[in-house]
Amino acid sequence: MDEVRSSAAWVASRSSHVFIDSSGIEKVVEDTKDSIPKVEWNFEGIHYSDDGPLTVQYLLVLDALNFCFWPDKDLNYDDLASGLKLALEKDKSVFDADRLQKYTGPELRALLNWPRPLPLEDERVRLLHEVGYELERSFDGKAANLVESCGKSASKLVRTIAQHFSGFRDHSVYKGHQIFLYKRAQIFAADLYGAFKGRGYGEFHDVGAITIFADYIVPAVLRQLGVLRYSSLLAGLIEAENEIKAGSEEEIELRACSVYAVEKMRELIAEKSGKQVLSVDLDLWLWSYGIRIPGLQHHRTLSIYY
Numbered sequence: 001m002d003e004v005r006s007s008a009a010w011v012a013s014r015s016s017h018v019f020i021d022s023s024g025i026e027k028v029v030e031d032t033k034d035s036i037p038k039v040e041w042n043f044e045g046i047h048y049s050d051d052g053p054l055t056v057q058y059l060l061v062l063d064a065l066n067f068c069f070w071p072d073k074d075l076n077y078d079d080l081a082s083g084l085k086l087a088l089e090k091d092k093s094v095f096d097a098d099r100l101q102k103y104t105g106p107e108l109r110a111l112l113n114w115p116r117p118l119p120l121e122d123e124r125v126r127l128l129h130e131v132g133y134e135l136e137r138s139f140d141g142k143a144a145n146l147v148e149s150c151g152k153s154a155s156k157l158v159r160t161i162a163q164h165f166s167g168f169r170d171h172s173v174y175k176g177h178q179i180f181l182y183k184r185a186q187i188f189a190a191d192l193y194g195a196f197k198g199r200g201y202g203e204f205h206d207v208g209a210i211t212i213f214a215d216y217i218v219p220a221v222l223r224q225l226g227v228l229r230y231s232s233l234l235a236g237l238i239e240a241e242n243e244i245k246a247g248s249e250e251e252i253e254l255r256a257c258s259v260y261a262v263e264k265m266r267e268l269i270a271e272k273s274g275k276q277v278l279s280v281d282l283d284l285w286l287w288s289y290g291i292r293i294p295g296l297q298h299h300r301t302l303s304i305y306y
């Protein structure tokens with residue numbers, strides 16, 4: 001996760017479409033430093049959770065597919081989380097490694113009870129196959145073994161996932177420099193931490209190393225809060241709902257500046273109140289706030305990473 005932090009700082013210091021407003025950060029910190037709204041993991045009640053290894057398998061499958069819902073205006077993250085939960089409750093073997101390697105697009109749709117093709121459906125199927133194949137090859141088919149192999153370190157977990165599953169290798173090149181944001185790998189660690197309440201498979205001695213998850217909701221929330229400002233060109237593209245190309249400077253700046261701004265927020269909270277808050281908690285607060293803003297305008301990038 002040091003790579004994510006240093007990548008984000010590198011982009012933020014050269015950014016030309018997205019700007020971090022330190023007075024916006026100060027205002028948010030001033031308003032919230034005494035009590036960051038605590039949001040419970042699974043506040044929506046949509047996730048499968050049984051305190052055992054099947055939950056780990058569920059979360060890995062969930063986060064393998066946790067990206068790009070917006071092209072279908074009726075589809076949200078909730079549909080994925082609850083669709084996979086129901087499928088697993090009906091049949092405990094749906095996420096067995098051998099079955100993951102065989103799903104077709106129509107079968108995945110049926111599993112989620114979704115009536116039409118999913119956005120980036122072929123990519124979703126490819127990523128499921130990759131998860132099944134690599135779990136079988138290296139971890140005896142079990143995501144729980146993968147987690148156990150990381151010795152309660154979230155950093156090691158993120159590294160191991162990125163090494164074994166190329167679909168989780170959330171990276172890009174910005175001004176000739178490689179940038180790592182690892183959104184889905186980090187959110188998997190955070191989901192374990194949330195689902196297991198920091199114990200068992202969710203116990204990490206370095207949970208504080210996790211950064212926020214650079215998706216398409218958090219940048220939009222940070223902009224609403226006055227923490228991020230956009231160039232008029234970028235603001236116009238987002239307002240017109242034009243696609244922002246994956247790997248473009250604009251896209252990388254939106255994501256990296258969000259990570260960097262929340263790290264700055266965290267430092268300021270520590271300075272002003274002496275409290276060490278986790279980015280995981282700041283992220284869940286910002287994200288859950290964002291999804292409740294009606295018509296929140298977010299950037300639109302076709303990407304498998306978020």
Ligand SMILES: Nc1nc2c(c(CN[C@H]3C=C[C@H](O)[C@@H]3O)cn2[C@@H]2O[C@H](COP(=O)(O)O)[C@@H](O)[C@H]2O)c(=O)[nH]1
Pocket residue numbers: 040041042043044066067068069070075076077078191194212213214215216217218283284287291306
């Ligand atoms: N930064 C951040 N991004 C998050 C999440 C979550 C869900 N986390 C769960 C974990 C515990 C809670 O109980 C949450 O349910 C999804 N996303 C991203 O949002 C986007 C989906 O938006 P929409 O199309 O409106 O559903 C998409 O990029 C998706 O990857 C998060 O926590 N943080």
